[in-house]
Amino acid sequence: MAQITTQKTKTKNKKYHIITYGCQMNWSDSERFAGALECLNYEKASSLEDADLIVINACSVRQSAVDRVWGQTKKILELKKKKNVKAILTGCVLEQDKTKFKERFDVIMKITDIPKLPEILGEEDKIKLFQDQISQYSYLNVKPKYGNNFRAYVPISTGCNYFCTYCVIPYTRGLEKVRPVDEIMSEVEELVKNGYKDIWLLGENVNSYQYKNVNFAKLLRKINRLKGKFWIHFVSPNPKDFTDEQIDTIAKCKKIGKYVNLPLQSGNPEVLKRMRRRYDIKKYIYIAKTLRKKVPELCLSTDVIVGFCGETRKEFEDTKKMFELIKYDMAYISEYSERKGTVAAKIYKDNVSHREKERRKKILNKILEKTALYRNKKYVGKVMEAIPDEYKDGYLVGKLHNWKTVKFKAGVNWQRMIGEFVKVRITEALPWGLKAEVVIK
């Protein structure tokens, strides 16, 4: 027995802890990072303090995320005084932010360098083991360690060719690279086989997908034809690349979640030009209206930036009008913050005051509160399917097929319901979600 214990001590695996900031794409990248580390026999640590390797998968899209990385580096420095711990910085980080963080991390690496992890970590003895399991030509094909057992992110592309003037993505992730159809299909098939119920297709510009003769609509239909009961969601589509074929596919395919995030960014044509968004308001309204007409249970959300360089009160009024016209179900409203290295930072002035940005944000939130409630009211009395994600204070909280948040009383068997399809009857509409009761069969 004593011998076995000694043996165990000798082969004790190193532990990793990953901290993720940013969008679903970054979360998906962290899952692939974790998958690669586990191929090198690393184990998930129970906390930051318990780890031998700390990975921060960060994001330079907003200053707030960069500030949070600073906060974490202080904790890492403290930990380094007590134990031998390695820290890696990766993700969508701008060069100037990388330079600032240089002293605080042992390694700063591109996420695309996951296939080089054995060399990066000084674990050259495991190269062979690693290469047998990890795709060497694309990190997107690294087998991920999914965050849960019912919802999974599947990247179909990464990077972007559009260079909107405020955005760091084309600089941090590079130009768009698409994943071959058969790779995507085999990952999705495997997930469905393993009982996953909600599959999210990811891409910075997800609907520009084109691989040989398969465009985004075709890919959606291919996945929709797979046997089994599951939902398909996707993020983020670009209005520029939205087509009638995509709208009809969303309307007709039962497995596709009736949720579309259609980024508006601004309702004013001049601001859109300064942002170098490549669609016009007329096209945007056409997509929104056609989607509403053809997809009755649609939940339409948007992303908006208030106070972009030089945005006058009059220009902002156009965004306000769009909120009143489209009557969004949800919206992610951010105040513009300058990102060094982008075109906007070079040629425009961030000249709208913080106070004014806050004021504009409040105005849009007020409209949203009303329109979201108006949209939610039509679901009262309907029986719908939900997937509960979590238990909170006696309730299960989860999502409907159209990604609306729903909350219902947790019964004695609530543990068995997490991550499963549950039929609920909507009993009350609130601006930010729906209340429901479980439908007993």
Ligand code: SF4
């Ligand atoms: Fe950034 Fe624009 Fe590309 Fe979206 S479309 S990732 S905002 S450059």
